[in-house]
Amino acid sequence: MHGGIERKLARWGIAFVMPAVAFFTLFSFYPIVSAFITSLTNRKILSLLRPDFVGFKNYGYLLGSPDFWNSIRATAVFTLGTFIPLLIFSLVIAFFITGMKRGQRSIQLAYYSPAILSSVVAAVIWLSMLDPRGLANQFLNALLGTHGIDHRWLASSTMVQLSTMLVYFWKYIGYFVIIFITGLASIPPGVYEAATIDGANRWQSFGRITLPLLRPTIAFVSIMSMLQCLKTFSTQYLFTQSGAPGAPINVITLNIYNTGIRDHLIGRASAMSIILFVIMLGFTAVQLRVSGGEKVSY
Amino acid sequence: MKRLLFLVLCVAIAGALWATGTTEEDDGPMTIKFWTHEDPNRTEIEERYIREFEAANPDVTIERVTNSSAKVPELLLTAFAANEGPHIFNTQIEDGYAYIANARVAPVDARAAGYANDSALIDAYVPGVLDPVSAGGDVYGLPLELTNWAIYLNKRVFRDAGLDPEVDYPRTWEEVVEVSEAIAIRDGQILTRRGFDFRYPYFLVSMIPMVEQLGGQLISDDGKTAIVGDEAWLEFLTYMQQWGPNGMNLGSPTYTNARKTFNQDNNDIAMAMSGLYQAGRIRSDNAEFYSSGDWMVIPYPQFENAVNEVASAYYGHYYMVNIQVPEREQEMAWKFVGYMLSHPEEYLDRVGLVQPTNALMASNTFLSTPYAEVFAQDMELGNIVYYAEDSARMQELVKEAVEAVMLSGESPEKALASLKVKAQELLDQQ
Structure with missing residues (x-):
């Protein structure tokens, strides 16, 4: 009798999960398998001819290509240069916002507002600011007390990398701040009260209570922000379309796009996307292991 | 049994719908x-x-x-x-x-x-x-x-810089530099008025003819060799290096597109490269400027030491x-x-x-x-632009080389060496 109820409940559970499974299968799993199969061929995007099976030739080509390794470098620089500051600053800002007595909502809204803009709109706004005659030069010159210095936000190899990081940081900081605020709110206030009674100051509370209890949120934010950074595309795409040099910011996704759409080599582009998928999967697994996953106890 | 029947029915309906959807109508x-x-x-x-x-x-x-x-x-x-x-x-x-x-x-x-x-x-x-x-x-x-493209010239900007547009307009690329230097206004390192600037995304149409004037080629006549004539390419890349912010700072791809800003007649650009269609766009964007008689069109410049007289590609x-x-x-x-x-x-x-x-x-x-x-x-002096299945990629390689010397501080020799290897690899893949 008991087994019958469980079976009935399980059936309902399966029914509710099925749409999500079907969605995942159709829009995530199938494209991954399809991309892997395509990566083993020399398929060209416009060709109506049946593509030849070339085995792992595309992967061999990529691993020997300086252009691909430059993309790995550009992606690594962008990811490290963006996701680490994102993680640290969003946590610090969330901590300060949580401690504010007034104006929490307004500050949260102000931080979050760039996140609702599309990446393309964000990049266009920043393009006008980073123009040699734009606000970025004017602001920095006023700040440094210099005059007429062109900081070459889009023209110099180093600065254009920094500019893409700046856009991404500005766009996503609010999103992760909100997640951290939610995480901070889930820590029972009693724990802090007990620590205060025991004589702990604010920094000790932060180091001994907040950080350990926030571990699942930190793991979530670090994985999410890293994956976002690895998938970055529109900022780099729009910057290169607007005259910025391509090589310094030719991240893997941009290289995939150019190889597939501009060069028509969809087989090679698929191989690159599979490599990116494996990199993302590997980093996620490592981060989950390092952060200790979801386990936390009060 | 019922479940099997239901599945068969679903497949049959889907098949019928698919067949209906792909039927071609004869009238x-x-x-x-x-x-x-x-x-x-x-x-x-x-x-x-x-x-x-x-x-x-x-x-x-x-x-x-x-x-x-x-x-x-x-x-x-x-x-x-x-x-x-x-x-x-x-x-x-x-x-x-x-x-x-x-x-x-x-x-x-x-x-x-x-x-x-x-x-x-x-x-x-x-x-x-x-x-x-x-x-x-x-x-x-x-x-x-x-x-094909020639150069649209704003006479007001020329006069504002103390030049006579009918007499002082540039005939050579060397004169383009001289005139642009005379017209340019800078706020420190930042250009607030440019004499001329290139149409950067279109390297095959606007820049390959400069190499051809100097005796170089994108692809050899037999179609087997890419980037022919090292001397010509080096001279072209050096010219572009000097044009950019690391050289004489006369223009850069990161400034607003010269062709677009030309129509506004805002005293921020004197010359821009475009086709015959540009006149109609000036008329649409700025009728007063169009009818003012303060613009004219001059031919595509040549290098002083050009060995071939070549104009913009068409x-x-x-x-x-x-x-x-x-x-x-x-x-x-x-x-x-x-x-x-x-x-x-x-x-x-x-x-x-x-x-x-x-x-x-x-x-x-x-x-x-x-x-x-x-x-x-x-047009009589120009060639048809390079076209092939991979011409977009070839253009990208030329773009990389020009950007490397103009923006990334790379030497023309190094940029050329890299361009030769990549362009030849691309050509060999065809």
Whole structure:
């Protein structure tokens, strides 16, 4: 009798999960398998001819290509240069916002507002600011007390990398701040009260209570922000379309796009996307292991 | 059993729906999808052609969809990759040639397009202009425009800099530097007024002729070697290095596109490179400037030590028809293309586009168009732009080399060495 109820409940559970499974299968799993199969061929995007099976030739080509390794470098620089500051600053800002007595909502809204803009709109706004005659030069010159210095936000190899990081940081900081605020709110206030009674100051509370209890949120934010950074595309795409040099910011996704759409080599582009998928999967697994996953106890 | 029956029924219904959806109709109404790039002057006349064509062919609806010229190649590629391309499209030959190479477009239906036969069609056009869209004895596209670029000059800016535009306009690339230096205004390192600036995304059209003037080539005559003539390439790359922010700081790809800002007459650019169509766009954007008489067009400059007199390359935008649509619709598509192209004088007069038919080139409309003779003379000195299945990639490699010397501080020698290796690899892959 008991087994019958469980079976009935399980059936309902399966029914509710099925749409999500079907969605995942159709829009995530199938494209991954399809991309892997395509990566083993020399398929060209416009060709109506049946593509030849070339085995792992595309992967061999990529691993020997300086252009691909430059993309790995550009992606690594962008990811490290963006996701680490994102993680640290969003946590610090969330901590300060949580401690504010007034104006929490307004500050949260102000931080979050760039996140609702599309990446393309964000990049266009920043393009006008980073123009040699734009606000970025004017602001920095006023700040440094210099005059007429062109900081070459889009023209110099180093600065254009920094500019893409700046856009991404500005766009996503609010999103992760909100997640951290939610995480901070889930820590029972009693724990802090007990620590205060025991004589702990604010920094000790932060180091001994907040950080350990926030571990699942930190793991979530670090994985999410890293994956976002690895998938970055529109900022780099729009910057290169607007005259910025391509090589310094030719991240893997941009290289995939150019190889597939501009060069028509969809087989090679698929191989690159599979490599990116494996990199993302590997980093996620490592981060989950390092952060200790979801386990936390009060 | 019930479950099995239900599944069979579902499969049968889905199959029936699929079969119905793919059935081709032999007669009845049809919708022709027509994708093209934005041009307000063209839109005005082509929408009228659509109305006239639909009135004469009541069963036909033409859906005209426009996007920016930079976006069209990408949208077309995505649509064709999914076998959902439009009936009619146009794109520059550098991008369009891949559709011919991959058999994605139908040969021109000469009779539907309004010609007695294929020979009559070929004879109607200036010799050679259909070569880029010809393969295996068939013609696969009809030119919406054949364009080369010259230099538009703002006389007010010249006078403001103390120069006489009629006398001091630059004839050589060396003079372009001198004049630009005289016109440039800088706030520290930041250029607030430029003398001239290049059209950076279009390296094959605007910059390869500079290399050719110096005796170099993008591809050798036998088609086997890429980047020919090291001395010429080095001189060109050195010129670009000196032009950029690390050299004389006269311009850069990161400044606002010179052609766009030229029309505004804001005293921030004196010269920009463009085609005959630019006059129509000045008229649309700034009628006062257009009618002021304060602009003129000068020929594409030459290097002082040029060994070949070469002007800007010319390129074509060709109308093509998707071979995957039913034959009845292909025929109607060519009929509509033929109808649009039967108004070459209006295209020239209202839009500034040259459809290179023998009749148009001999017409008073062409001969009396302001500065048409500058473009015509330059076209005689120019070559058709490099077109191949991979021309977009080749352009990207030239772009990389120019950006490396202009923006990244790389030496011309190093940029050239890298360009040679990559371009040759690309050529060998063909």
